[in-house]
Amino acid sequence: MIIAILFIFPILSSAFLFFFKNKQLNVVLTAIYSLIYLSIVMFLVFKPQQFTEFLKVDSLNVIFLLILAILQFGISIYNIDFLTHSQVSIRDHTLYSIFYQFFVMAMTGIILSTHFGLLWVFIEATTLITLYLINFNKTKESLEASWKYIFICSIGISLAFVGIIFLSIGNFNINSLFFEDIYKNYKNINPFWLKLSFLFILIGFGTKMGLAPVHSWLPDAHSEAPSPISAMLSGALLNGSFLGILRIFKVMRLCNLDVFAKILLLIMGFLSLLVAASFIVKITNYKRMLAYSSIENMGIIAIGIGLGGVGLYASFLHLISHSLTKASFFLTAGNVLHTFHTKETNKITGILKTDRYTGFLWIFSFFAIIGLPPFPIFISEFLILKEMIFTKNIILFIIFVILLTIIIFGLGKSVLKMVFGEKNEHIEKYKNSFWVYLPQTLFLIILVIIGLYIPNFLHKMIENAVNSL
């Protein structure tokens, strides 16, 4: 029953907030929600339980739940300062908090749902909820970004729906869209329809996940959204769609069609890497750059799944690490934006000299994302490389490392240029409040711990997830 709180609380609190419209109250309630959320998830992680027929914690989604809990906890902390400082009206402030809570709720729905239809509904719900958040700044650009976001994602989601229809055509004899039922009766599924269904769901959810060639909304939306929301999008929303893909991937695997699925995932993964690489080297807007980096990392996750074997483990590890890293990166980008008032890389130099702590967070997030130890992306990428050689895919190995090197070059060029160098004269030394550094530091510390020594419970969790796949 404890799961119910996760859904009931935001509804009640947003109703409450809607009537009172007080900035302090908004922040406090959001923070309370995130704290409750975190503690409940911590409880659930160690004692999985079923809420209803439709919502359940199983060994696969528990990882996603954990990531979401930690992420939204950190981002709620960040919100404390982010919203109070910026000049927004009380109405917007309240709506932001409400939608933020709804977003977390919908994400929880995606993660916990046990039914393809429900999963789909929740994913669509996140699209609609985040629409407001992306358009929060209400500029021309943000409007354009949110238009592209909603349109492309809606079409993608519709395609995913076609995929679900195909699935139900294929499993005519089972007549159910519960994961469990499908997994149990996998022998009765028609492979032709299953393949079609996988393709459509992959493209549909892949749109939301940001896999090339259907990634195109992602840079726009990520760059125009407020930084905490970009962090949420990158760290949580993309994962949610990935979970959807994993659910259908398992069906493919049971039906011995995983070669087909893996080839598709590999193609999309490498396309994502290629796209990310070709844009990261020339980009001039650092938030867009981070968005492309998200595309890259989603590509790596897809490649990991596509390789199978240790790659699965690596993918999950990468998922966790990427969420935290990218969240930290985006939140720091928020600090930078706040200090320098520009998203142009060329106009920013000397972050270290302007705001030393932000500078260090920025550069460490960079190192975390390019996979240097002691950050865990190193391990996940290493495992993926290992799997490539173990399965004798030398060509893939070479392409992979070349693209990664280009990406590192592109990211590093911008990031280091911003961090080092002379201080901008017209920008006064800015002292941010404690709250905008805390979450990033928290995330990075967690990452370093994972990178140096994967805790046993996490290791087991990932292994269970891999086994359940």
Add this chain to the structure above:
Amino acid sequence: MIEKFLNILILFFFPFLFIGIINRVKAFWGGRKGQPIFQSFFDFVKLLKKGQVISKNSSLIFQITPTIYLVTVILAGLIVPMVNYQNIFSFDGDFLIFAYILAFGRFFMILSAMDTSSSFSGMGASREATYSALIEPVFLVILSSIGFLSDQISFKGILTTLQQNNIISVLLISLCVVAFSIIMITECKRVPVDDPNTHLELTMIHEVMILDNSGPDLGFILYGSYIKLIVLSSIIANLILPANLAFWIALCLFLLILILIAVAIGCIESIFARLRLIRVPQFILLITSIAILVLSIIQFSIFGGLK
């Protein structure tokens, strides 16, 4: 033991005679009577008695260099075999330390030339550095190639290897003699690489480096360069000398060859003009090809079955 004693004697005193002979030969070609045969010795003593003029710009390096130069040359002379193939220090790879000790002296000579902050000395220094860079590898390659012929890797062993037994040996010896002569001419800065008598600074090498030295320091440097002549000539002499001769014959032949070399240098300096500076590297690079020739002949003679 007596050889070692003789070696030291030759090393310290023969140089003056050697220079005297050269000067006499040059005087002969010039139709003059020439200076006394030990004039260089008298000059040396005179210089030792004098005081010094030191450049304001110079530092300690300028003052220690002449001593270092002299010491290195003498030390090199102790390593090189002279009378009856005997040298004072003999061990495997001693020719390496020979080359490197000479290089040490050169190192300081260059520094001292640069120390005066005169642009003329700098010119000489840079030329000296470049030309010696070209000859040092050749020196080592030739010696180690000969060493390869007989598995000897000490100076003594290498120089005794080549005997006029067969046509190959004679060929090698003559090539080596040519090579070492060029090395000697370059190292000691004689004609046609450099002319010790001219005083046109722009074209000189060695003389221009020591423009600012005076008094005992100049004496040390001159003495050092005389000894260097002897040291390098004795390598040539030992190359030509046949092995296993009786001691006295060997000694006499050795001295004879040294004197012949002095005469030859005198003749060359009288007959030939100094090369243009641009041609000098080409002249020096000639020995690189000789070295490669020596190496290939030796390789061919061993692995081609000619031995």
Add this chain to the structure above:
Amino acid sequence: MEIFFIGLLIIFCGFILSIFFSEKIKIYIVLFFSLIGIVLTIILPINVILSGKSLNFNLNLNYPIGLASFEIDLLSAFFIVIICMIGFFNIVYNIGYLKEMIKKNISSQNYLFFYGILYLSMILIVCTKNAIIFLILWEIMALSSFFIITLNSENKKSYMSGIVYLIAMHISFIFLSGAFIVLASKSGSFSFDSFKNVFKNDQFLTNILFILFFIGFAIKAEFAPFHYWFPKVYPIAHCGTLSLISSIMIKIGIYGLLRIILLVQMPSIFISYFVLFISLFSCGYGIIYSLMQKNIKNFLTYSSVENIGIIGTGIGIGMLGLSYQNTIISLLGFAGALFHILNHSIFKSILFFGLGNIILKTEHEEIESLGGLTKKMRTTSILFLIGCISVCALPPFNGFISEFIIYNALLNGMKINQNLISIASILSIGVLSFIGSLAIIGFTMLYSVIFLGNPRTIYKEEIKEVNILMLVPMFANVFFVLFIGLFPQFVFSFITRISLSFMSVHSLPLMSYANFVNLLKNISFINIIFLVSFLAIFLIRNIILLNKPIYKYKTWDCGYQGTSLKLQYTAFSFISPFLELIKQFIPLKIIFDKPKGLFPKQSNFGVRIRDFFDYYIVRPFSKFMLFLMNLFSWIQTGNMQLYLLYGLIFLFVAIVVIVGVK
């Protein structure tokens, strides 16, 4: 083994504590902790070298790593001793440097913290026996060195250098990880010991893997064709950092190479010649380019390329000895290489410390703008001179000793009656001596232009000697230079013990060993005679001059009466006779604005020298890569309909494939 880790922990604590204290206090905390820590750390490795017994330490870590085993064997112990000793001098120097910085009110930006991480990662790398941990530490080393290079940089272009460095380290990592993973896929484990069998069984694979490893390590160790990164990176770092990097960190690359050779046990002739060839190439390349550098930091780092080449030559000849199964050669080769590693880290420290002092005081890095410092910084100039002589491998200092051993290995290599190896050895001797004499050109130029003569520019402020903390490490290193130069036989006996571990035959014919010790005794004897006779004659000279008049007068200027600072010989004109000989092979750009008209006002002459590999290979390649990436840049046009079209096309093609394939 515990005491070793306790030592490391103490060092680490010192560096960690440095974050929390103010600038003035933290340097002493670090000094204190690292002194204690290093003493504790160095005990066991020294014991290992003395006793010859290796130490083990196992640690069970979580999933991707598994069993992490650390072992201090002879090779590791050797490197640990070098890192600890020379590294300690580096710490002292850097603390002195920071003291000067504090005077200038410049924050050290957690420099010491990253310094400590780098220091520890290097120590741990050399004793780990697990490939994954090796790679992790390798990357941590790269990361921390990145920070110490870039953090305090005042250079505006420092970010570009930083990224070049990162990319270079990443490429090195890729090669290494690829090779390690292939090995692991054959052996089933990431532990070093399990790799031995793979190497033993598959000759072809061994060759390929060795080349991969070699490239990976060579990028770190700056072997010539793989060195492209450092001319861009080093100028931004200050010399305290560079001395650590150049004298120790790049040796970790050599360590990796040696470790792989230890695992390969019996390298094939092909890879041995490969190593020898690359090393000789990098010798020549390094020294020729070092001559032409305008930046004094780059001068020294190119000279590191040369010295790494010499080390590599030793390794190559040692490997040839292994493949021809000749113990003496491989013993001498490896011993020479190890000896040169030690020597290079000693004299390179001196040189970089000296440069650091100069740059700190004059704030000039261009070689052409220095001069006349010997009158202002007397101690530094003398110590630097000793470093210069040593790096030119001239007796009686330590550089000569190691080169002499390598020469001896080559001379012995000649004795193997094989066409190829004899030619190779003789030519190697030629190349080595050639680069030796080029080094003389280079370092005489460097020293004389920096220290001798008159200043070429007017310095900002009065130049004084640096503080004592910056001089002490130089003195310590000079002591080692002299000690090793004069008494090489003592150190040699330890080094042969280490180099013996490369051979499966662990007993050397006593005869030949005694021979070499005698040989070195001879060298030692000659060196001592050299010093003594120099002192004696100099004394005599001074006695002669005692009552003679000594005039100080201006330099004789051949009658030309103009005096200008610019009339001095410059660095470029010094090397131009040599440059004339090789200028066809070097991408030179000569900038020459001729004086025009009857009354010419301004004219200009300059030469820009570019690195061959950077100019002809790396740059075109990276441009090509960027061009390739640019081919795809039309994707994100901003037109949403196009985005949908991509999806549609992808969907359509996939459907056709599915329906078509069935």
Add this chain to the structure above:
Amino acid sequence: MIDLFNLLIILIGSSMLYVSFTYRLEEYIKTLSIQGFLFFLIILLDFDKIEILNFIFLIIETLIFKTIIIPVFLSKILRKNHINREIEPYIPNYYSVIIATLVLAFGFFISYWSNDEFQNIRPLFFGISISIIINSFIIIITRKKIITHVIGYMFLENGIFLLSLSIAAEMPIIVNLGMLLDIFVGIFLLGIFVNKISSTFEELNIDKLTTLKD
């Protein structure tokens, strides 16, 4: 009976031809409405197969939402923004017609081609709905007005709806609910968005929305 079914489906498919032919946006909306009504007829014909509650939902969705509310809502937006025709599409309309025809033919072809894979649904459902989906994609891609994109999206939804009707008997009710919600909220937001965009950008043209690019 089957023939009637197929006739209705083909009618829905052919209505796309009309859409690709016309310039007038009012006609688009009318077609949308007609399609909704045709769906209603199909459901009526399928009366016996569907359980009663689900049936009622489908009736409401098709007859009220698809036939009345959405078209009315859209035409309101049109009138409010004074848009009535689609000018200068990326490709001329006669090409659009040809392409639409080809796609429709392709739909038939697929239905015929993969006949043996269909154990449980009518082949024509599959083929025609695929062709509608592709056709609406083409409309979205070739037209420039944002409102046309919204309408195109509605056609896409209709295609999917047609597909889902093929298994309406098996689909749990929650999915229909979700779909309804999706369409409702989607249109609601899209409509608001069109208003917002028109007030921000002055002209409802997609060319204005290309500032975010790399």
